[in-house]
Amino acid sequence: MKVSFIIINYNSSHHTLACVESVREQSKSVNYEIIVVDNGSSIQDYQKLSALTVVSELKIVRSDRNLGFSGGHLFGLNAVDPDSYYYFFLNNDCLLLDDLCSRLSSYMNDHPDVGLCTGQMIRPGGDQEPSFTYFPTVGSKLLGHAIVRWFNPAAYPKRQKIYNEPVQVPVITGSALFTRAKAFLEVGGFDPSYFLYCEEEDLCLRLRQANWKVMLVPDVKFLHIGGGSTESSPTAEKEYYISLFRYFRKHTSRPVQLTMRLFYTLKIARRYLRNSRNARLAWFILRGAPESESLRHRFA
Known part of the structure; x- marks a missing residue:
């Protein structure tokens, strides 16, 4: 079952080159392809991606302008193999630490009701970083997560907890989104009207409404370096x-x-x-x- 990686580059080719190398190193047992989307980078940064042209399972597609998170990924999906069974939307400032792709695909093969999942995110220092978040609601904002968790614990699993078994979560953060192509396309994929931020909340809500589960699979890990395409300002x-x-x-x-x-x-x-x-x-x-x-x- 083929997996299509979609990785966006925006003036951060050094991250992209390292990310692609980690994918190739950790995905040797997987039938995969990599689509690198240059999202309107400077010509100097784009030219640095030429080192990837020797990778047979990789395609580089370039947009002449920045399409944002949703638009950039949808642009990349135009180049994927139509027979791909899974899509893996991976931020370029992430590195795979183990055979995450094969293990997530195996997990989803065994759980056909799961539409989207991810592994455990790790910071450069080795500490755990939350891989999921919550839907923004009036109750959680006015009362706080601790109180609304008391009323509905399943909807608010603890983000800082170390999980040893897969757990259903509300929203997976956008750094590493491993999705079943069928589920993703069924709900309409990313909404391109979001330029940056909240794409995950929107996607996960529509998946939940269509009765697809969203899961954290904590025994597979990836490193989130940070400082990729989007900076705080x-x-x-x-x-x-x-x-x-x-x-x-x-x-x-x-x-x-x-x-x-x-x-x-x-x-x-x-x-x-x-x-x-x-x-x-x-x-x-x-x-x-x-x-x-x-x-x-x-x-x-």
Whole structure:
């Protein structure tokens, strides 16, 4: 059962080269292909990917502009083998530490109700990093995760816990998304209206609504180096709220949207004394985090 890796490069070819090498080293028992998507990088960075042209199982496809997370992965899917049984969306700042691909595919072969899974994420220092998160809800934001977990523990498994057995989780973080092609295509794949952030929440919610399970398989591991294509900045922070409120508009009622807008406005405004730019961010959220100010327009 063929696995298609889709790896996005955006001005971070050094990460991409290392990521591809780890895939080749740890996937020798797997029938796989690698699609590297250059997502509108500078010509200098793109040219550094030429070292990969000798890899027979690899294709490089280039977009002339940055399509974002969803758009970049969908662009790469145009080049995958139509007979691929699994898609592995892997951030280029990740390295496989063991035969993760063969073991995740074996797990999903044995569990046909699982649509999406991942392994345990590890930091460079060796510590565990949470591989999953929660859906953003009014209850969890107003009351806190500890309280809502008391009412519904299955919906809020502890993120910092060390798991020894596979566990069903709400949302897998986007660093390493191993998905059954059938499930992914059934729910419509990534929504390209998200440029950055919240793509995982949106995908996992639609999978859950279609009765597919999302699982953490903790006995396989990958290293998350960080510092890949997306860096923290005021602009990126605004983009997060643009995506978050798109998620609310798509999946929640108008009263919930207004409640969350007020919650985040007050939350950010309280940080004003620490940094005056938080006042501008709070005003941006109060205005509904308008999509007209998205980064996508910078790259159009």
